Amino acid sequence: MDVAVCWFRRNLRLDDNLPLHAAVTGHDAVVPVFVLDDHYLREDYSPPRLRFLAESLAELSRALEAKGSRLLVRKGPPGPALSALAQETGARTVLAHADHEPHGRELYAGAGEALRREGVALRLLEDVLLLPPGSVLTGAGKPFTVFTPFSRRWLEADKPAPVPPPVRVPTPPSVLDPRFPSIPLERPRAFRVSGAPENPPGGEARGRSLWREFRGNALETYASRRDRPDLPGTSRLSPHLRFGTVGIRRVLQEARETWREAGAEGRRSVETFVRELAWREFYAGVLAAFPHVLTGSFRPEYDAFPWLRGQEADEAFAAFREGRTGYPIVDAGVRQLLREGWMHNRVRMIAASFLTKDLLVDWRRGEAFFRERLADGDPASNNGGWQWAAGSGTDAAPFFRIFNPVRQGLTFDPDGAYVRRHVEELARWKAPPALLHAPWTAEAPPRDYPPPVVDHARSRARALAAFARLRARG
Helix, strand or coil: CCEEEEEECCCCCCCCCHHHHHHHHHCCEEEEEEEECHHHHCCCCCHHHHHHHHHHHHHHHHHHHHCCCCCEEEECCHHHHHHHHHHHHCCCEEEEECCCCHHHHHHHHHHHHHHHHCCCEEEEECCCCCCCCCCCECCCCCECCCHHHHHHHHHHCCCCCCCCCCCCCCCCHHHHCCCCCCCCCCCCHHHHCCCCCCCCCCCHHHHHHHHHHHHHHCHHHHHHHCCCCCCCCCCCCHHHHHHCCCCHHHHHHHHHHHHHHCCHHHHHHHHHHHHHHHHHHHHHHHHHHCHHHHCCCCCHHHHHCCCCCHHHHHHHHHHHHCCCCCCHHHHHHHHHHHHHCCCCHHHHHHHHHHHHHHCCCCHHHHHHHHHHHCCCCCHHHHHHHHHHHHCCCCCCCCCCCCCCHHHHHHHHCCCCHHHHHHCHHHHCCCCCHHHHCCHHHCCCCCCCCCCCCCCHHHHHHHHHHHHHHHHHCC
16 A cells, blocks of 8 residues: 655645645555644744644644544654654655745755655645745846846746645554554643634634635725725735645635626735735745845845844833833734734834834844744744845835834824724723824823833934944945
């Protein structure tokens, strides 16, 4: 009997799962497995992500049981764990999704070497991205570092179609025997964390439900509502795309179906949404080609930027991460992050600009804070967003483009509904939006809400002076 191991990592679904599809259609029997390694126990692997992962694995386990199979859980490192499983089951192939992030590459290098020593092949299939890094290049054959020309080339390229879920996942009877070794999902300490108070629910069913709801109610108005954190205008699919509880090929296919049936505004909105998928793949390509961005600036001259240090920086960062800067739109975003393990994308940009430019705190501290709190925590997108805001990244906003947090609040939360939802001290304050977004200007501001930690005009001038010093260094 030809047995294959299907190694689940960030494709925790049955629908549109290319490694699982290849295993089921190309082999007599399939052994599904998730390997729990120390990567999931690191301090910066956020509790919201662990909660989401645990729920997604539990649902995947139930879904596989319904297909006549079983999800095994083994303790890592993956190389020894998979080699042992192959020996126990007689498998000669391990199938998994390709991963172009530094951690994934390192993981596969070690696992591939261990499996080769046992005569087992590790077969990696593209399942996380529509187009793998390196497939969309400039005319000179180099990776794109500017989004607009990348997006044009990416949009023109053919994309693969989704694959159907398996009708059945044939699994060796010995593996189905409860005595066959597997770690119960409820046992690992990492899977017992509570996550954020209102953590995004994990699992394929929830991902599909979110996508259906967004597609039916908000996709055709996405272009006009996506920057409004007070409105339900975005998909909230980011953690599902990160853990693969929805298939990216399925999302694109169904978005295109909506485009075909939509009017002019709806088509423009679908096109805007698809361009956001292209941003995700652009940043994935940047990380794959320039892995140093995880710890340093894409533009190396910014590593010499005069960020604040010492107590002043620590106090500013503490006010930011507690959501007590005195700027309501910034505080609302941070408190949403702490409560939900998610933050609206427009507010992510506002918050990142405020920390790096108003407070002059190193972008790496903000990026790490988000990574520790987000349920998605995609390293490429999180890093790319922070470096864009700081001016240090590829295709970044110029450093002199500094968001005014009051103006941003009035523009994108015009009635103050988002601020009132997330900043308890302002929720019942009867003030017009102009005061709500700048409460220190009121005659009698709420006593329990902090005054602003900086004056925006002065901090903007300070940031521009710091940038001028950097440029003067050449």
